[in-house]
Amino acid sequence: SLSDRLTATFKNLRGKGRLTEADVDATVREIRRALLDADVAVPVVREFTGRVRERALGAEVSAALNPSQQIVKIVNEELVEILGGETRRIRLAKNGPTIIMLAGLQGAGKTTLAGKLSKWLKAQGHSPLLVACDLQRPNAVTQLQVVGQRANVPVFAPHPGATSQELEHPAGDPIAVARAGVEEARQKLHDVVIVDTAGRLGVDADMMEQARQIRRAIVPNEVLFVIDSMIGQDAVNTALAFDEGVNFTGIVLSKLDGDARGGAALSVSSVTGKPVMFASTGEGLDDFELFHPDRMASRILDMGDILTLIEQAEKAWDKDEAARMAKKFADQEDFTLEDFLAQMQQIRNMGSMKKMLMMMPGAQNIRQQLEQFDEREIDRVEAIVRSMTPHERLAPKIINGSRRARIARGSGVHVSEVNGLLERFAQAQKMMKKMAQGGMPGMPGMPGL
Template identity: 45%
Template sequence: MFENLSDRLERSFKILKGEGKITEINVAETLKDVRRALLDADVNYKVAKSFTDTVKQKALGMNVLTAVKPSQLMVKIVHDELAELMGGKAAELKIEGRAGAPAIILMSGLQGSGKTTFSGKLAKMLKERNHKKPLLVACDVYRPAAIEQLKVVGETVGVPVYSEPDNKNVVEIANHAIQEAKSKANDVVIIDTAGRLAVDEEMMQEIETLKKAVNPNETLFVVDSMTGQDAVNTAKEFNDRLDFDGVILTKLDGDTRGGAALSIRTVVTKPIKFVGTGEKMEAIDVFYPERMADRILGMGDIVSLVERAQQQFDEEEAKKLEKKIRKNKFDFDDFMGQIQQIKKMGNIKDLAAMIPGVGKQIKDLDIDDNAFKGIEAIINSMTPKERANPDIINPSRRRRIAAGSGTKLDDVNRLMKQFEQTRKMMKMVTGLNSSKMAQMAAAMKMRGGMPKF
């Protein structure tokens, strides 16, 4: 996501390198290139023009300090304006019910935009991060197997699903679900609706009627960011009818140019509240405009990286692990646990790109998310005793492990050597810093030094 835009913007700023001051001529040349970069990223033309006009006005109105180069100043102005373009600050989700009733979230959008999957992601996030007790409601009564799909999603995230397979009246289903939520003490109701086109009057009337009937705390519009500028146009049409509260951008991990993320806030004047960054149920992020601006300009997003780590690393488990490390008792069971936690944090390349300066270095590298499979195969081929006592794994055991895992003896030897080096390093790091992030950093170090299969 945004890789091409980031490259183009970086090239644009190079126009100012070597310049002693900002002038109308060099600013105009730079912003002409910036405008082209935004248009290539599928940003709305009016939005791109307004954006560059604002940047130009601010750039020419500022005095360049001797300690700040013109190109650096331009990056700062573009960064701030990008953040403002995308909403300025994160928008909160209203999840507190009215007068003892559960909070109601109504999902809307086109078919195939990812509403059902995102409903599950949102339910999981509210359950784990906000300690809510959500209920998913199946109000897509048209698409074959839609109810079953939501049930599978609900089972995956551990959230109950309310459905009435023989009822086609979505208002009745939703109202019955709300009563069910009250009786079962569910404090958030997430209503998954059928995908519809803005030109389908009957379907649009149905969701308008549903919204009036349930009076939701939040009406969210889910849009596939892969559709680019069409996503913005569709959002405007839906907003004119539904007056929704916020936008959800899905598939931001795909080969998207990012224009929807940059344009949609201006066109519909509604905030982007969440983004979907992968297929896993953990792949949901609150949308922070400033952090997104950081990533677009290649500055990384270390805050989001830390937050993802904190969500996955249990404090009690971290303390137990620290004690084992101090006693040099870190074993392959612990190692496997660390791998599973890192995998839950998301796409490896996406995580690495959050580290300032790293994204640019790895953009052309093919980092396979299945790279853990060879390591897991080797560890799973060990006996429980071997995993708990790595020191007993002698040459004959290594040959057996290699044969059992379908890898080479050299792969097993390399992993054993690196595991021992990592164990020593972790003990040293823990002695310096006993925080949870020490374990995360050490685990990430392991990932970087793993053998390739």
């Protein structure tokens, strides 16, 4: 899947200090393959990867993020951008009813959406009217009536007094029905009209002409193009045809509850430049939500955790941890190896060494050391501390020769490295004490250096 591929790609980059042009190219190649596999349209993929590459190569050196995180961030931002940036809400009419027209292929989910949308709007205090303009498909009108009943929203049907037999194969002019439906809404003071239209299994000229004429007749505030998100590579041509035919204002992705990876979403919004506004996620009336570009991007990337970490790193040091350490100093408690390890883990989670260290007291003195700081050093330190018993971590003084040998064996390092660590820790502890006595506020030091 797209998510798996990207995750694997980014995993390869993790731990790299600096990315070469070759690294960037290799990553971009993986992203390209992954997007193509997810059925994102070829031209969209080309444009997208081009932008990512350009930004990755031109990226300023970030203090907060390592290079692989920076690429994740760029990919995420570009995805959000293509998907429309911010969530786009329905534009309500200033006077009279807000007219919303639905368009899309047969089976896309228009009629279902009409019910969902009307229920959702009703819950927000609107009084919608549904208008049945699909006179093509047998039972289309009754289907909308059923949906309307469930949503408890009235339906304007072409033949108010029609028998069920007549409704099964309604005849008439959908454009006239659309016009009459909007008029009805005006008369009965509905503030929203949702006009359901006919679709075909494939794009065809007659159907498009009909939709175009309905649009011209009712001048909708929004034309929502409903598209089945499982449709794959066909999504682009279908969307372009509808955009040209009815010039829609927003996109609704239906059947997102299926196995869809978001390829269609990316393609359709990218080639038309129109925002995705809603997502339909099931057959039930409540399986419906506002579309959030940022959430979709994380779904495509499936990297919610990493994105959160990136945010954290950018926000820098965890304030709670800093406060906890400050209190420890104030209470003249000892700085233990447990604290030391906690700090190490925090730093690793934040993925950023430099910014963190630069913010800490005393960082000026160790700037050169910082420049050559090796993140693998943290791995070794962590392994060593993890090989100690809890008691040893709390009272390192008890760590004698045989304990040192055991710890070295357990962590796969040489005894001299254990010695080195304990020495540095003892110095750090002293420094922390001095800082505490000097009333240093807030920031814990970085005793590993």
